[in-house]
Amino acid sequence: MSHTPAPSRYDRQPYRRSGRSGLLLPTLSLGLWHNFGDVDRHDTAREMLLGAFDRGITHFDLANNYGPPPGSAEVTMGRVLREDLAAYRDELIISTKAGYRMNPGPYGEWGSRKYLLASLDASLKRLGLPYVDIFYSHRPDPDTPLEETMGALDQAVRSGRALYVGLSNYSAAQTREASAILRRLGTPCVIHQPRYSMLDRHVEGGLLDVLAEEGIGCIAFSPLAQGLLTEKYLASIPADSRAAKGGFLKPTDITPGRLAALRGLKELADARGQTLAQLALSWVLRQPVMTSILVGASRLAQIDDALGIIAAAPLNDAELAAIDAALALENATT
Template identity: 65%
Template sequence: MVYTANEKRYDSMTYNRSGRSGLLLPALSLGLWHNFGGVDKYENGRAMVRHAFDLGITHFDLANNYGPPAGSAEENFGRILSQDMAPYRDEMIISTKAGYYMWQGPYGEWGSRKYLVSSLDQSLKRMGLDYVDIFYHHRPDPNTPLEETMGALDAIVRSGKALYVGISNYSAEQTAEASAILKRLGTPCLIHQPSYSMLNRWIEDGLQDVLDQEGIGSIVFSPLAGGVLTDRYLGGVPADSRAGGASVFLQSNDLTEAKMAKVRKLNEYAQERGQTLAQMALAWVVRGGRVTSALIGASRVSQIDDNVAALNNLAFTEEELRRIENVLALPN
């Protein structure tokens, strides 16, 4: 059956301007970090991409190494584009990244011009695209001069292989330096992708100020702290959960009793707001306009519905914010 997008897909989604650019991004974007790889069920991933687009999520975030195996998320997304989304390409923001290990040898990771250009060429081939909308350097490289890395991003835009460029996991100081180089080259940094959640607030210690000063947007990953800020672990660690398995991103010993006591109190506040804990956590992240978009992950279509429903209540009273701050200030 031929896919036809929901005619009302733009009616209720919130779109925010990325820094001082002309680009609007949905308040929630779909990340393909997990559940879209070659080991996952293709039709489930396909259904999630289509459903997200039907809800007004126009931005789909990938990286060269997403899978597993590495590269397979881009391959699967390319299949979805070909089967379903090709008529809507100009309505979509597609991003990918390079920086982490991707192939053997000295040119398969970090931030050299050789690696970045080669990686993007591979990504475009996997997805069947002529260009991506945003190309990120995925992590700072301690050994390659920043001028080379930023020069490669500038050259990639000028080649037509990306419309915009961004950075991810850069500190406040690194971000300011990278932005200055890109401005001199004539290709401003569009966006920064850091981790950020109620339980991980490092970007508030300088990075957000730099982004405001430089006119750079932000799209945050792990806004639900790897699933901790959901109802998944309120009653313990399920055997089939990420923390209950062999995940390197979340382990059961991360879920201390003190941390879970905080999470249970936050869950009470969310219920008072008529939201799930996940919905309140997403609303808290994008409140106030300092975050352009939050990346959501999903393993099934219904999770996308649940997350998008967070946008129905983004307002917090001063009393709500005070109570949340008091809980977050408690030790883990």
């Protein structure tokens, strides 16, 4: 069956230009890193994907290894595209990536031309699409020449498999060099996807400046630090949470100092009439180079909560200073 999207979907949030490109992205985009694999309920995933589109979220971000198992998030997205959104493909931005381990053997990860283009072909098959809108190099390869990796991205565009290319997890210096190579090839880098949140500010050490100088847009992943910057962990560690499952987020990440910082941030959020998650998203969005923010979700209500930042007033200097003071509690409390 085909989905009929909400007529008001483009009134729900503004769209921002990615660097100096012609690509516009919604302020909030939906990431399919978790909760869209074979281990998850398809009807819940479908509800979130269609609900997101009804709310003006036109960008859906994937990677070859998202699941679990790896590849299954692309299969889920492909099924929803085929069964519900086929008529609206031209209104959607679908991105995928290659770089982390996907297949056994020497051609199953990193940044060789062999791996990147074979992975992209496999992703397109799982998605049921002739092309993706953005194809990323998911991480830099220390052993493959950067010219080869960037040449593969260029080939992806020239062969019609992708419209734009991007980078993820590249340092400031690597991004500058990669951008120069892509520019010479005639396929400019339009977007960079780094990890960025109140609890992880490493991109402020140079990467954001490089993106501004190179005219590259930015889309932050893990803006809620795997759920730490929500109110989920303020009292205890829920049994069904990511921390309890011991994946990327572990119980040892929730220290007394970090809890003190989170409680201080919660007070600031309350004063603004926001949830802690909304405050964290507003804080990431304050960066001028930020095109969009990737949010994850396990239910549609979380997407609605995130969209609450659209109507919020920008953070002022006093509030930003108060946030820095709250964050300092993490190191001041033992």
